Amino acid sequence: MPIIDVQTEHAAQHYIVFTVNHHYVFRFARDEKGTEELRRETERLLPAVSRAVKLAVPVPRWHSFGHPEPGFAFAGYERIDGEPLWPGTLEALEGAVEDRAAAAVAGFLRDLHAAEIPPGFSGEPPRLPERDDVLRLSPRRLYARVRESVFPRMGADLRRRAESDFETLIDKTETAERSLVHGAFGPAHLLWDSQAREVSGVIGFGSSRADDPAVDLAGLLAAYGPSFFAKCLNRYGANGPLEERARLYAKLLPLREALYGSDEGDEEGTAYGLEAYAGEGGR
Numbered sequence: 292m293p294i295i296d297v298q299t300e301h302a303a304q305h306y307i308v309f310t311v312n313h314h315y316v317f318r319f320a321r322d323e324k325g326t327e328e329l330r331r332e333t334e335r336l337l338p339a340v341s342r343a344v345k346l347a348v349p350v351p352r353w354h355s356f357g358h359p360e361p362g363f364a365f366a367g368y369e370r371i372d373g374e375p376l377w378p379g380t381l382e383a384l385e386g387a388v389e390d391r392a393a394a395a396v397a398g399f400l401r402d403l404h405a406a407e408i409p410p411g412f413s414g415e416p417p418r419l420p421e422r423d424d425v426l427r428l429s430p431r432r433l434y435a436r437v438r439e440s441v442f443p444r445m446g447a448d449l450r451r452r453a454e455s456d457f458e459t460l461i462d463k464t465e466t467a468e469r470s471l472v473h474g475a476f477g478p479a480h481l482l483w484d485s486q487a488r489e490v491s492g493v494i495g496f497g498s499s500r501a502d503d504p505a506v507d508l509a510g511l512l513a514a515y516g517p518s519f520f521a522k523c524l525n526r527y528g529a530n531g532p533l534e535e536r537a538r539l540y541a542k543l544l545p546l547r548e549a550l551y552g553s554d555e556g557d558e559e560g561t562a563y564g565l566e567a568y569a570g571e572g573g574r
Contacts, residue, residue, distance in 0.1 A: 292311070292312075292315075293312075294311060294312065295312050296311070296312055296313060297309055297310070297311055298310045298313075300316070305320060305321050305322060305324055305325030305328065305329075305497075306318045306319060306320060306321060306325055306329070306497075307319045307321060310370060311367075313370070314369065314370055315352075315367055315368070315369060315370060316349070316367065316368055316369075316370050317353075317365055317366070317367040318365060318366050318367075319362055319363075319364070319365045320359070320361065320362075320363075320364040320365070321361050321362075322361055323359045325364070326356060326359040326364040327359075328497065329354075329356070329364060329365075329366055330354075330356045330364070331411055331412075332366075332496060332497065332499070333351045333354050333356075333366040334354075335409040335410060335411055335412070336409055336412065336496060336499055337349055337350060337351055337496060338350075338351075339406060339407065339409040339471075340403065340406065340471075340496065340499075342406075343402050343403060343405070343406035343407075344399050344402040344403055344406070344493075345398060345399070345402060346395060346398075346399045346490060346491075346492050346493055347371045347482075347491060347492035347493075348371075348492060348493050348494070348496070349368040349371070349494055349496070350368055350369070351366050351367070351368050352367055352368050352369060353365075353366070353367040353368075354366040354367065371482055371491060371492035371494065372482075372484060372491055372492075373482030373483050373484045373490075373491035373492060374482065374483055374485065375478050375479050375480075375481065375482065375483070376392075376478050376481040376482065376483040376490065377478050378478060378514060378515055378516075380483055380485075381515055381519060384488075388488050389519070389522070390522065391488075391489060391490075392483075392489070392490055392519075393519060393522035393523050393526055394526050395489065395490040396481065396490060396511065396523050397522075397523040397524075397525075397526035397527040398526065399490075399493060400473075400476070400504070400507050400508070400523075400527060401527050401528065403470075403471055403472070403473060403507075404470040404471065404472065404504040404507070405470070406470075406471050407471075408469075408470075408471045408501050409471075412471065412499070412500055412501050424498060425547050425550055425551045425554070426474060426475055426498045426547065427474065427498055427500060428547075429502075430457065430460045430461045430464055430543075431461050433457075433543075433546075433547065433550070434457040434458075434461065436550055437453065437457070437546050437549070437550055440550055440553040440554070441546060441549045441550055441553055441561070441564075441565070444549075444553075444561065444565060445565065449565075449568070449569055453543075453546060453568070456539060456542060456543055457543065459539060460536065460539040460540065460543065463532065463535065463536050463539070464503050464505075464536060467503045467505070467532075467536065468503075468504075469501045469502055469503065470501065470502070470503075470504045471499065471500075471501060472499060472500060472501070472502045472503070472504055472506055472507050473493070473495075473496060473498070473499055473507050473510075474496075474497075474498030474499050474500055474502065474506065474507070475495055475497070475498040475510070476493075476506075476507040476510035476511065477510040477511075477513070477514045478514050478515075479495065480493055480494050480495035481493060482494065503536060503540075504533065505533050505534075505536035505537040505539075505540055506537075506540055508520070508523070508524070508527070508529065508533070508534070508537035508540075509536075509537045509538070509539075509540030509541040509544065510541075511523055512537060512538065512541040513541040513544050520537075542568075542571050543568075545563075545564045545565070545566075545567035545568035545571070546564060546565075546568050547564070548560060548563065548564035548567070549561045549562075549563075549564025549565050549568070550564070551564075552564060
């Protein structure tokens with residue numbers, strides 16, 4: 292491949308991402324953990340997802356995992372045109388355009404959640420190192436971590452509210468059916484084609500796993516608000532219990548952010564998460 296242009300997209304915890312020739316995306320693993328996760332995603336997850344959904348998703352075209360050393364293992368795929376569907380972009384949409392966006396998002400989630408779970412993704416997510424992906428912590432494990440690291444920063448009333456919210460969510464998710472979920476569903480991973488005025492694809496499957504499908508719906512509510520959430524729910528065909536769990540997950544998302552800030556030594560991030568959760572009480 293003649294290389295004419297290379298742009299660094301971003302440096303994630305376990306990957307370095309490049310766009311090559313404005314048309315191809317390559318992800319290089321930073322460490323052995325990144326290599327193994329990239330292998331699972333490339334060889335098992337993305338092929339299964341691409342067969343199940345109608346929206347464009349990354350389809351691996353090149354990959355190499357023979358050398359797990361940093362900088363050697365990689366996966367590459369054709370870039371999906373579009374920019375993140377930020378809340379401000381969505382707010383500017385009206386009528387039929389917003390309805391088409393809701394139908395596309397709901398259809399993607401419905402197809403994804405009905406897909407067969409690939410081998411290696413059906414069990415309980417492995418227990419992660421203390422400062423690993425907070426997004427993948429189950430409600431019970433998240434509750435334990437928040438009690439340990441975030442509760443000392445909260446007042447008594449706010450702690451009691453958090454205890455009630457967590458205990459309610461844990462009770463309602465114990466018997467919830469597990470589906471293949473995106474796991475980090477939100478504006479950064481939903482792509483919008485401003486020329487065609489439509490959702491063009493979904494990226495960012497690094498947190499995918501078998502879990503409660505309500506976690507993906509919660510991402511919609513937290514990012515885009517109740518009106519778009521309601522439109523997506525209607526097209527998804529969600530039942531009452533699923534909607535209730537989605538609202539609980541969304542309500543507790545700020546405490547995930549606070550925990551992430553605590554783990555990373557980010558006082559501002561912790562304070563922001565706590566302030567956002569406190570503000571949920573008035574809704």
